[in-house]
Amino acid sequence: MSDLSSLPAVEKLAAALSPEVSLPRPLVNLFVRREIQTFREKLIAEERHSREEMEASIKESLHAFENSRLQPVINATGVLIHTNLGRSPLGPRAAGALQKIATGYSNLEFDLPSGARGKRAGYLETALACLLETEAATAVNNCAAALVLTLRTLVADGKNEVIVSRSELVEIGGGFRIPEILETSGAKLVEVGATNKTHLYDYEKAITAQTALILKVHRSNFYIGGFVGEPEIPEIAELCKKHGFPLVEDLGSGAMMNTEDLAPIDHEPTPQECLRRGIDLVIFSGDKLLGGPQSGIIGGRADLIAEIKKEPFFRAVRCDKLILTTLQESIDQYLEVRADPASSDVPVLTFLGTSTKDLRDRAEKILSGFSSGNVAVSIEDTLARPGGGTMPRAEFPSIALKLVPSNQSVPKLAKKLRVGSPALVGYTTDDALFLDLRTIFPADDACVAKALAQVL
Numbered sequence: 001m002s003d004l005s006s007l008p009a010v011e012k013l014a015a016a017l018s019p020e021v022s023l024p025r026p027l028v029n030l031f032v033r034r035e036i037q038t039f040r041e042k043l044i045a046e047e048r049h050s051r052e053e054m055e056a057s058i059k060e061s062l063h064a065f066e067n068s069r070l071q072p073v074i075n076a077t078g079v080l081i082h083t084n085l086g087r088s089p090l091g092p093r094a095a096g097a098l099q100k101i102a103t104g105y106s107n108l109e110f111d112l113p114s115g116a117r118g119k120r121a122g123y124l125e126t127a128l129a130c131l132l133e134t135e136a137a138t139a140v141n142n143c144a145a146a147l148v149l150t151l152r153t154l155v156a157d158g159k160n161e162v163i164v165s166r167s168e169l170v171e172i173g174g175g176f177r178i179p180e181i182l183e184t185s186g187a188k189l190v191e192v193g194a195t196n197k198t199h200l201y202d203y204e205k206a207i208t209a210q211t212a213l214i215l216k217v218h219r220s221n222f223y224i225g226g227f228v229g230e231p232e233i234p235e236i237a238e239l240c241k242k243h244g245f246p247l248v249e250d251l252g253s254g255a256m257m258n259t260e261d262l263a264p265i266d267h268e269p270t271p272q273e274c275l276r277r278g279i280d281l282v283i284f285s286g287d288k289l290l291g292g293p294q295s296g297i298i299g300g301r302a303d304l305i306a307e308i309k310k311e312p313f314f315r316a317v318r319c320d321k322l323i324l325t326t327l328q329e330s331i332d333q334y335l336e337v338r339a340d341p342a343s344s345d346v347p348v349l350t351f352l353g354t355s356t357k358d359l360r361d362r363a364e365k366i367l368s369g370f371s372s373g374n375v376a377v378s379i380e381d382t383l384a385r386p387g388g389g390t391m392p393r394a395e396f397p398s399i400a401l402k403l404v405p406s407n408q409s410v411p412k413l414a415k416k417l418r419v420g421s422p423a424l425v426g427y428t429t430d431d432a433l434f435l436d437l438r439t440i441f442p443a444d445d446a447c448v449a450k451a452l453a454q455v456l
């Protein structure tokens, strides 16, 4: 096979297409070469294409690749913690701290008063423990890593059984399944109870000399109802204490406030509540309802946290300075606004608490001075969701712009907005595109109006 990159025609085509996209030239060359190779193979298979067809196809794939570059997106889905859209945005305070630490040197592992080597994340760990009202805490790269690390630390040869209720064998998504996480961690899963009911005696009967711990997993992305039941946490905690092994809970979301005070939704259990009820170690994500950076937080008994920090795997999943600084800011802010979490600058909490009247006013403003030719635009009452594997049942009132195009299909209109600049992502039903105001930053309203004016 001849080297396509050396062909002048390939070079010429790449040069011609390069100004159409904002991509480094070597990537344009790579794409043009790849695409031409595909057309070559088609030609050999006797599939004919005109030069125009080829160029159009190459241009399209170049644009698709350009769109795959990590970039800001306006979230008009009404899903607050959208895993595909980066979960929780950081507040201005955390983002400001990130800028400062990222662009300079810091005391990451340096003790300023003594001038000697310092403890990494010492401040954060103390602040976390204080916020969680517990003995100790630490943070790693994400909740999945925190769980694997905790299990690896607490299971040992000859003492590797982890008891989990059959109603909590959760799949979180993105390859996270409790049975597989246990296996990866060297733990042996001992399932107890039934899908709908687990009794205290189920746990009790499963305890052997090999039991390492009991694991509770919060049903953060599904719910069960009807003939259901499970023992209270204090009862399970007492059982664990009696037998001398810990009770660990994978809580998932990590809400730091009463969610029901912010919006008409259920109460999401907080890590503090879990610990008060007798959980020895609680594990949760930093970028779900907490609204911080991607991280996994572990809080609880000091002796267990100390063991976790000594486990060699801890080194492999430790946070870098950028995460540590944004998490530190997020935690400090919760400590400061404790009495009034709604006054924090965490965007998901602000979005959760915004009134529908405010959303409607903004929707009207976006549409003012708007002449809809080929699209019927209206303001609709909708439902927003927390998303991101938190409170699967919760839906609360929201406001959306409903767009019904008459001269193009709904998917086509939706795509135009998605590939615009900035990208605008809504959701579609059979006959309409919805842009939900609840998850749009008010500062982006003007961009939304502009994007609409452009495509309509």
Ligand SMILES: *Cc1c(COP(=O)(O)O)cnc(C)c1O
Pocket (backbone or CB within 6 Å): 142, 143, 144, 145, 172, 176, 217, 218, 219, 220, 221, 250, 251, 252, 253, 284, 285, 286, 295, 296, 388, 389, 390
């Ligand atoms: C979201 C979630 C996880 C995974 O958290 P990551 O931070 O994405 O690793 C684990 N367990 C539960 C119960 C969750 O809800």
